[in-house]
Amino acid sequence: MKPEIPWAVYQTKFFSLRLDRRVPWILCFLSLAALILFVLHIGVGEYYIAPFDVLNTILGKDLGDENYRFVVMELRMPRAILAWLVGAALGASGAIVQGLTRNPLASPDLTGVTAGASAAAVVFIVILPNTPQGWLPLVAFAGGMFVAVLLYLFAWRGNASMSGDSPIRLILVGIGLSAALGAFVSFALTFGELWYVQNAIMWLSGSVYASDWADIRSVFPWILICLPLAFLTARDLNVLNLGEDIAHGLGAPLTLKRGFLLLLAVALAGVTVTVAGIISFVGLIAPHLARRLVGSLHEGLIPAAAFVGGLVVLLSDLVGRTFMPPTEIPVGIVVSIVGVPFFLYLLWKREKV
Amino acid sequence: MAVQISNMTRTHAPKPILIGALPLCIAALIFAAAVSVAFGAADITLQTVWEAIVSFDKTNANHLIIQTLRFPRVFTAMLVGAALGVTGAIMQGLTRNPLADPGLLGIESGAAFAVVMGIFVFHITSLPVYAVFAFAGATLTALAVYGLGSLGRSGATPFKLTIAGAAFSSLLSSLTTSILMFNQRSLDEARFWLAGSVAGREMRLVLEAAPFFFVGLAAAFLLGRQMTTLSMGEEIARGLGQHVRRIKLACAAVVILLAGSAVALAGPIGFIGLIIPHVVRMFAGVDYRWALPYSALLGAVFLLLSDLAGRMLVRPLEMPVGIMTAAIGGPIFIYLVRWKVKR
Numbered sequence: 117m118k119p120e121i122p123w124a125v126y127q128t129k130f131f132s133l134r135l136d137r138r139v140p141w142i143l144c145f146l147s148l149a150a151l152i153l154f155v156l157h158i159g160v161g162e163y164y165i166a167p168f169d170v171l172n173t174i175l176g177k178d179l180g181d182e183n184y185r186f187v188v189m190e191l192r193m194p195r196a197i198l199a200w201l202v203g204a205a206l207g208a209s210g211a212i213v214q215g216l217t218r219n220p221l222a223s224p225d226l227t228g229v230t231a232g233a234s235a236a237a238v239v240f241i242v243i244l245p246n247t248p249q250g251w252l253p254l255v256a257f258a259g260g261m262f263v264a265v266l267l268y269l270f271a272w273r274g275n276a277s278m279s280g281d282s283p284i285r286l287i288l289v290g291i292g293l294s295a296a297l298g299a300f301v302s303f304a305l306t307f308g309e310l311w312y313v314q315n316a317i318m319w320l321s322g323s324v325y326a327s328d329w330a331d332i333r334s335v336f337p338w339i340l341i342c343l344p345l346a347f348l349t350a351r352d353l354n355v356l357n358l359g360e361d362i363a364h365g366l367g368a369p370l371t372l373k374r375g376f377l378l379l380l381a382v383a384l385a386g387v388t389v390t391v392a393g394i395i396s397f398v399g400l401i402a403p404h405l406a407r408r409l410v411g412s413l414h415e416g417l418i419p420a421a422a423f424v425g426g427l428v429v430l431l432s433d434l435v436g437r438t439f440m441p442p443t444e445i446p447v448g449i450v451v452s453i454v455g456v457p458f459f460l461y462l463l464w465k466r467e468k469v
Numbered sequence: 470m471a472v473q474i475s476n477m478t479r480t481h482a483p484k485p486i487l488i489g490a491l492p493l494c495i496a497a498l499i500f501a502a503a504v505s506v507a508f509g510a511a512d513i514t515l516q517t518v519w520e521a522i523v524s525f526d527k528t529n530a531n532h533l534i535i536q537t538l539r540f541p542r543v544f545t546a547m548l549v550g551a552a553l554g555v556t557g558a559i560m561q562g563l564t565r566n567p568l569a570d571p572g573l574l575g576i577e578s579g580a581a582f583a584v585v586m587g588i589f590v591f592h593i594t595s596l597p598v599y600a601v602f603a604f605a606g607a608t609l610t611a612l613a614v615y616g617l618g619s620l621g622r623s624g625a626t627p628f629k630l631t632i633a634g635a636a637f638s639s640l641l642s643s644l645t646t647s648i649l650m651f652n653q654r655s656l657d658e659a660r661f662w663l664a665g666s667v668a669g670r671e672m673r674l675v676l677e678a679a680p681f682f683f684v685g686l687a688a689a690f691l692l693g694r695q696m697t698t699l700s701m702g703e704e705i706a707r708g709l710g711q712h713v714r715r716i717k718l719a720c721a722a723v724v725i726l727l728a729g730s731a732v733a734l735a736g737p738i739g740f741i742g743l744i745i746p747h748v749v750r751m752f753a754g755v756d757y758r759w760a761l762p763y764s765a766l767l768g769a770v771f772l773l774l775s776d777l778a779g780r781m782l783v784r785p786l787e788m789p790v791g792i793m794t795a796a797i798g799g800p801i802f803i804y805l806v807r808w809k810v811k812r
Contacts, residue, residue, distance in 0.1 A: 284567070289806050293803060295739065298795055299793070306789060310653060321643070401636075448643070449646060452639040455636065456636050456637070
């Protein structure tokens, strides 16, 4: 009897891909779940719309209710799409960072993006409240990018004996830098004007509240470029995961590959900051859940982490919107609450390290 | 998947360094304590400090300041700093993860949640009551995390502890944030406590808390040898005949006692538990019989100096020490990492 091969191999002239057989099925399942949630997300709320009416409205049928079109197309759909995109970007980013550092506690936060964005945003909201607040996304993004670059430079040693971009040094420098910036944030939150502080906390806890098509237009190109690039470079992560010495022995140009992967992770996390503030938990759990589903080879793991991330944020936003209306709980907070049962499931299953 | 800590530095520091650094650290501690007592909003000479100890005069304002404000403050800083340094070292050894700190067992987030809940629901306003809430919250959370992390056949593996801790901390801080976001009174009341401070603790409170610290520190130092064995990996420790499960439980108990008392007394002060063990490992290696006492000493020195800096920097205002530890420690830490971590 022939043993079943656990791989699906796709090969063309220019391109070959080897995937765990589970991967395509899992991805299909995750997309289906996302679609169902998507319809629910659009239908449920202050103004209830039945699932089939949602679908019909999206498909352009006129159902005789003036409001349907506006509520579905202008209010809720952009928000649902954005939630999924943000989650997907964070999930993929987290998978990359965990792969790079080989640390289960790693998340996109480690790249300094969130710390930089938080500090910049807090300056903007609490310390300079009279500036036009429309600039906030851009300021946060710039802060995040700046700190990410700074972190890389701090961790970099040109000295031959110091292995230019050691991941452990990156982690530790990241801790130091995040802590220093965190101190600044907490200073502003402790001494700032109460009203602005509350606004800042709101932003820091991450929300996709009141997002519109313009938000999607601004993040979609980035994600469209970065996510596929992440899938394509996933294989490098497998090699890096074998350990420094083996990767060297296999002839991988480590520094270059790591740098590129890190850049992708930073870009993916950074772009979410502009539209959703800081949602940190997704980047941590989505890769863990995905690893449980498809194993730890990154060709499957990165797309799965992206899909899981999207699903988690979409679900969390649905919960946050409907849990105690009319108050909306920011999605970043709900993610942590919803994420815990997932985590317990992870622990309950026999663990692999 | 855990990153090995030991590859950052040589495993065993030479004996002369280990022994020679001890008097240096103790001297630094005494110096930092003396300076902390002397300097502040009112600068007092060291001679007056001495007089306030040996011949206390109730009518002398400086003596009063020293006895009722500075001493409790300095004791608090020393106890809390030592406790955080030691618990950080234990946590990093226990989880074999250089990112671990006492906060990983959910101690800080649990305490913060309990205190904010106390303010929100019961309208508590006094420091000793905060301390009780904080200690209870920290203990319950840590027990929950340890319990969840021990589910399943293999017991409390580093991986599971790490994940359970991260999940629980995140959950509780989210709940805390949502209270603060929607309730302005709680935010106003809690935010100074949440920044972590050693100011304004009464001597009585400090003395009541002190036994907890001493018991915890003594227990931690006694565990040093077992920690060294355990940090080589569970398989090896078991092979050497260690009761791994018991040792881990004992370590967790010490962490809960020490870090719980610390957060009760001073609020959540981050970063010390994270960096002090790294700094200690750079010169003292990974032998916990030495690393734990050094972590205690340096933790205390670092907290004292951070607090002093917080008082001197923005006079007449005071910066909460929890902010200062990260603001000062962050850059120092980055420098050390650049210089020391080779691969």
